[in-house]
Amino acid sequence: MDMLKWTDLSAVAPMHELKTYPMWVGVDLANKIDICAAVKVWQANNGHVHTDAKFWLPEDRLARCSRQIAELYRKWSAMGVLTLTDGEVVDHNQIKEEIITWVSGQTLKEIGFDPWSATQFGLSLAEEGLPLVEVSQTVRNLSEAMKAVEALVYAGNCTTTSTL
16 A cells, blocks of 8 residues: 555544444554554444544664664554553553453444464453454465455545654
């Protein structure tokens, strides 16, 4: 995708409007030391989609990456887009708690997650009564979906809060 198209997207609709739309969440968890992500997607009655994203990274990882990348991570953290978690490895429990808070009060349809290295995470969300669906990260599962997202972006039918 031409990322300039993404950066040109308009701002997301106000939350009071978004709460009236069905919402899905996709979660991509790192196994130990990488960035974790969660994206909320609302579908409006007119077919437009609205997105909001959160990212997490173990703060101690900043000491192990290049100065340029560490500065970029700190900038994203200051912008409120990236949460630097305590320690050297991903804290799935912290992410779970933040997701529970993040989706409360909205019309949540499903939380999709890749079961690879996230079985316990999925079980803990299920214990909270959240609707889950396993989505393995394969070409078969993601190719057509990403083509659809790209088409929405290029057609101007997508808004986002993501400023990255």
